[in-house]
Every structure is written in structure tokens, then in C-alpha cells.
Amino acid sequence: MANCARIEDNGKKRVVIIGGGFGGLELAKSLKDADVQVVLIDKQNFHTFQPLLYQVATAGLEGDSIIHPFRQIFDEQPNFYFRWAEVQAIETATQMIETSIGLLRYDLLVIATGATTNYFGDKQMEKAAIAMKNVDDAVELRNTVLSNFEKALQIDNEEQLNSLMDYVIVGGGPTGVELAGALSELRKHVFPKDYKELDFIKMDIHLIQSGPQLLKGMSEEASRKAKEYLEEFGVKLWLDRRVKSYDGYTVTLDTGETLITRTLIWAAGVTGALIAGIRPESVLKGNRLQVDVYNRVVGYDNIFAIGDVAAMVTDENPQGHPMMAQPAIQQGKLLGKNIANSLAGKPLEPFRYHDQGAMATIGRNHAVADLKMFDKEYKFQGFLAWVIWMFIHLISIIGFRNKFVVLFNWVWSYFSFNKGIRFILGKTHENIPVEAVTKKAVI
Known part of the structure; x- marks a missing residue:
């Protein structure tokens, strides 16, 4: 070459x-x-x-x-x-x-x-689940969520309707927690306006975590608060459970419990x-x-x-x-x-990690933040943590235009209770055609 x-x-x-x-x-x-x-x-x-x-x-x-x-x-x-x-x-x-x-x-x-x-060697999971590692993945997930509701308007089979409206998120780290919170906001403020014919009481958001607590690596207080916030938002938490298999329709847990969904989001490891x-x-x-x-x-x-x-x-x-x-x-x-x-022939400096803490947002006015500054630890929850989370992320984005666009979208969304980027552009993730599903599953 x-x-x-x-x-x-x-x-x-x-x-x-x-x-x-x-x-x-x-x-x-x-x-x-x-x-x-x-x-x-x-x-x-x-x-x-x-x-x-x-x-x-x-x-x-x-x-x-x-x-x-x-x-x-x-x-x-x-x-x-x-x-x-x-x-x-x-x-x-x-x-x-x-x-x-x-x-x-x-x-x-x-x-x-x-x-x-990291799918831990599960080829079927790799094929059926949606990951969240790049912009293409994120856009595909958005397209899939929106297209699911468009399809839901066309069917009256209760089981297939649930499979389109229910979402399973695997992994209770920051990505999983933030996705669950964002979906719950859409369920409350946005989707009922867009899809008036659908009953969003039937939309379930499941978050599965293999360990006993969310946000592993953060403080117990942050983990407890995140759990409290998600339950307040109506997210169904499955702690101390692992996903045994997923065929594109049925999620089987290691406890034998099953869920149905056409959209499983994999945020369980890298x-x-x-x-x-x-x-x-x-x-x-x-x-x-x-x-x-x-x-x-x-x-x-x-x-x-x-x-x-x-x-x-x-x-x-x-x-x-x-x-x-x-x-x-x-x-x-x-x-x-x-x-x-x-x-320059000068001595090298060994690396020493300066832990600055971690944060996660769980929707409007709700976040947790464990910050380390000046050799002290500070723990914030709720509205103040949410403001800190937004400020730090905003100043970290590269480019003035991007900062302005993100800030404008956040302000608009906050006061209008609206998410404006509801376009289906590009590919969606489809496991099994709606009309092909005939088997029963425990919901």
C-alpha cells in the first residue's frame, strides 16, 4: 500500500x-x-x-x-x-x-x-439493540422513537401497541439515567400533544441496572436521589437484574421476568x-x-x-x-x-489524576452533582445541581455558534415545554415488522 x-x-x-x-x-x-x-x-x-x-x-x-x-x-x-x-x-x-x-x-x-x-459477546444483542456512541446512533434512536408512534397510530392490537410504546434502557450509568429522564419528559409534555389518539399511560420506560444502585461511581446520596427522581417521573426501575437475552421483541431477564419492546437501548458497558x-x-x-x-x-x-x-x-x-x-x-x-x-531534554512529569467529580441530569430542574474543588467535596441535588450541570456542559461545548444554539434550544424548551427537533430523517432501527408479531409475552 x-x-x-x-x-x-x-x-x-x-x-x-x-x-x-x-x-x-x-x-x-x-x-x-x-x-x-x-x-x-x-x-x-x-x-x-x-x-x-x-x-x-x-x-x-x-x-x-x-x-x-x-x-x-x-x-x-x-x-x-x-x-x-x-x-x-x-x-x-x-x-x-x-x-x-x-x-x-x-x-x-x-x-x-x-x-x-461492549455487548459482552452477545451477537444477537448487538444486532437488535441500539447503542449511543456517536451522532448517527443518536439520530437513529430519535428516528426510531418517532416512527414507533407513527406506526402505533395504525394498529389496534394491544400487545403490538405496547411493544411500540414501551422502551427498555439497559445500564444505570449517566447515559441510561439521562435517557430515561428525557424520555419521561417527552411522555409528559410533548408526545400527548403530537399523538392525541394514543394513551400515554400505556407508555412504559424501563431502566435495568445489574447492580443495587444507579450511577455507580458517584456518591450514595447521588444514587439515592437519582432513583427518587426517576421514580417520581414514572420510570420503572429494575435493580439487581441482568438482561439474559433480547430477540428484537422480548427482553428476558436473569430472574426469568420478561418485557416486550421493539426498542432496547444498550448503555450497559464499553x-x-x-x-x-x-x-x-x-x-x-x-x-x-x-x-x-x-x-x-x-x-x-x-x-x-x-x-x-x-x-x-x-x-x-x-x-x-x-x-x-x-x-x-x-x-x-x-x-x-x-x-x-x-x-528539550527536560524531565518528564508523571500523570496524577485530579478528580473533579461527576454529574448527571434527570430531567427538568432535577440533577445530581458530586464536585471536588479546593480539596473539598460538594454534593448538590435538584435545581441547583441542574443549573451547575447546564453551565459546565455549555462552557465545554466547542464553538460560539454551538454554545448559542444549545443555549437557545434549552431556554426555548424550558419555557415552551417543547422539544423542537422531532424530525424523522435517515434510517430507523426496526427489528421485526409490526404485522409479523404474533407471539405473546409478559408485559
């Missing part, structure tokens, strides 16, 4: 970053003044603000309001190059990466590929997005690359990993750092600084 990237060697060390998520983005920014050539490769030509994907999926925001083109982000960084491609393999012996557009040489390689949905070519000895549980305190992949001198795909195993973090945005951002910033220090 030829070298098709057409990036001129200018005599400077070439730092190739695979993945433009939070970690890759911060790393590229931090190398702005370094005497290196920065090459970012991603299979999308834009950065996605993933924490707001659920709002795209529930008609609160349009997809283009949470994405920003890489070339626009870095248009004033002269040492930056971007190539739209998918990396297929790493050839460590020759210091080349194989991509969908050709081969590319590197001096230093940084793997920032993030994570992908696994590292690996690239072929890294020695197996460097890969830990969960497909994460073992790295040292400088984010260098164990077994290599010039290959690094940051973010979700990296596992920095320490006494304080025996499983590696949490697969969240903050560790990725902090690792990206420090690695950029260390690369510049290394080129």
Missing part, C-alpha cells in the same frame, strides 16, 4: 494522533507551540461532544449543534495536519500505520481511539477500541492498553495511549482511571507538555 497521506516530511518529529475525542483534541492543542509536526487521524472530520448525545436522541438538540470540524478548531495552528481516514493496523517495526487512505509514518504515535460499545498490531502482552482486561505514568504503552518507547483506551494501573486506581472525559483531557494536556519537555 502506498503512502497516500501526502504530508511532507519537514525534518521535524511527527506526532501522529489516532482519534479526535477529548484526549486527542487536548493533546493536539497542547502541541501548538512544540517543534513537531502534529497529524490527527479520525474516521469523522469533526469532534463530537458526547455528553449531549442523549439530547440529540430525545429531540432536544440537532446533531450539528454538538459537533465541530477539526479543521476549523485548528485553523490557526500551523503545525497541525488532519486526515479523514480509518486506521486499520499499526506496523510497529517500521513505524508506520495502515489506514484506509494509505500508509503514514510516525516518530511518536498516540492512540486515543476511546471506547466502543470496551477499549483497539487497533491491530499492538502486542497482546500490552492489552489488559476490557481491551485497554497498559500504560506507565507517562502514558507510554508498556513494551514500547514511542507509542502512547490516552483516555478510555488507556489503563494506567496504580495502587490508587487498580483498574485504571475511569472511562470519562476528564482523565482523557488531563492526560492529553500532560502528554503534550511531556513531549515538548522530552524534545
Whole structure:
């Protein structure tokens, strides 16, 4: 395969970053003044603000309001190059990466590929469920939800009607909790106006969590409050249960209980997005690359990993750092600084994670926030936590236009009790045609 990237060697060390998520983005920014050539490769030509994907999926925001083109982000960084491609393999012996557009040489390689949905080997689940990892997934879920109600208007079979109107969310982390809360708001304020012929008392929202509490990793107080809020919103919680199987219609739990739905949203786990070519000895549980305190992949001198795909195993973090945005951002910033220090002959700084806490919103005026500032912990719930959540997410979005659009949509939605992005554009997820369902299931 030829070298098709057409990036001129200018005599400077070439730092190739695979993945433009939070970690890759911060790393590229931090190398702005370094005497290196920065090459970012991603299979999308834009950065996605993933924490707001659920709002795209529930008609609160349009997809283009949470994405920003890489070339626009870095248009004033002269040492930056971007190539739209998918990396297929790493050839460590020759210091080349194989991509969908050709081969590319590197001096230093940084793997920032993030994570992908983990179905734990269940191929049927992978085919039948809807994940939430990118804008396409979110838009597909929105299309599916809206098309379900359009179909529901055309049938009078009670069981099939329930299968279209009921939703099952697997995973009680922030994504699952936020989706459940957003769907409950749509059920209360929006859908009854759009679909007057349907009885939304029959719309059930189920949230299944394998453990005894929601929002694992947050405080017990946050978990308890999230549970209280969701129950207040009418979400049916199934704690200490696992999904045994799903065939596109019937959800079977490990307790033998069953639910019916045509739409199961899988938010139950992620696994590292690996690239072929890294020695197996460097890969830990969960497909994460073992790295040292400088984010260098164990077994290599010039290959690094940051973010979700990296596992920095320490006494304080025996499983590696949490697969969240903050560790990725902090690792990206420090690695950029260390690369510049290394080129200047200066000592490297080991990574120390500064936990800033976690947040989750559960609908209008309801959120939980565990924040850490100035070596103190602060816990907020309810309206104040909801305002904090909105403020932090708003200032974190890239681009003035995106900030303005998101703020406008939030303000409009808050005062009008309306979600304006209710379009069916593109594909929907359909498991079994409505007319094909004849079997019975426990509801």
C-alpha cells in the first residue's frame, strides 16, 4: 500500500494522533507551540461532544449543534495536519500505520481511539439493540422513537401497541439515567400533544441496572436521589437484574421476568477500541492498553495511549482511571507538555489524576452533582445541581455558534415545554415488522 497521506516530511518529529475525542483534541492543542509536526487521524472530520448525545436522541438538540470540524478548531495552528481516514493496523517495526487512505509514518504515535460499545459477546444483542456512541446512533434512536408512534397510530392490537410504546434502557450509568429522564419528559409534555389518539399511560420506560444502585461511581446520596427522581417521573426501575437475552421483541431477564419492546437501548458497558498490531502482552482486561505514568504503552518507547483506551494501573486506581472525559483531557494536556519537555531534554512529569467529580441530569430542574474543588467535596441535588450541570456542559461545548444554539434550544424548551427537533430523517432501527408479531409475552 502506498503512502497516500501526502504530508511532507519537514525534518521535524511527527506526532501522529489516532482519534479526535477529548484526549486527542487536548493533546493536539497542547502541541501548538512544540517543534513537531502534529497529524490527527479520525474516521469523522469533526469532534463530537458526547455528553449531549442523549439530547440529540430525545429531540432536544440537532446533531450539528454538538459537533465541530477539526479543521476549523485548528485553523490557526500551523503545525497541525488532519486526515479523514480509518486506521486499520499499526506496523510497529517500521513505524508506520495502515489506514484506509494509505500508509503514514510516525516518530511518536498516540492512540486515543476511546471506547466502543461492549455487548459482552452477545451477537444477537448487538444486532437488535441500539447503542449511543456517536451522532448517527443518536439520530437513529430519535428516528426510531418517532416512527414507533407513527406506526402505533395504525394498529389496534394491544400487545403490538405496547411493544411500540414501551422502551427498555439497559445500564444505570449517566447515559441510561439521562435517557430515561428525557424520555419521561417527552411522555409528559410533548408526545400527548403530537399523538392525541394514543394513551400515554400505556407508555412504559424501563431502566435495568445489574447492580443495587444507579450511577455507580458517584456518591450514595447521588444514587439515592437519582432513583427518587426517576421514580417520581414514572420510570420503572429494575435493580439487581441482568438482561439474559433480547430477540428484537422480548427482553428476558436473569430472574426469568420478561418485557416486550421493539426498542432496547444498550448503555450497559464499553470496551477499549483497539487497533491491530499492538502486542497482546500490552492489552489488559476490557481491551485497554497498559500504560506507565507517562502514558507510554508498556513494551514500547514511542507509542502512547490516552483516555478510555488507556489503563494506567496504580495502587490508587487498580483498574485504571475511569472511562470519562476528564482523565482523557488531563492526560492529553500532560502528554503534550511531556513531549515538548522530552524534545528539550527536560524531565518528564508523571500523570496524577485530579478528580473533579461527576454529574448527571434527570430531567427538568432535577440533577445530581458530586464536585471536588479546593480539596473539598460538594454534593448538590435538584435545581441547583441542574443549573451547575447546564453551565459546565455549555462552557465545554466547542464553538460560539454551538454554545448559542444549545443555549437557545434549552431556554426555548424550558419555557415552551417543547422539544423542537422531532424530525424523522435517515434510517430507523426496526427489528421485526409490526404485522409479523404474533407471539405473546409478559408485559
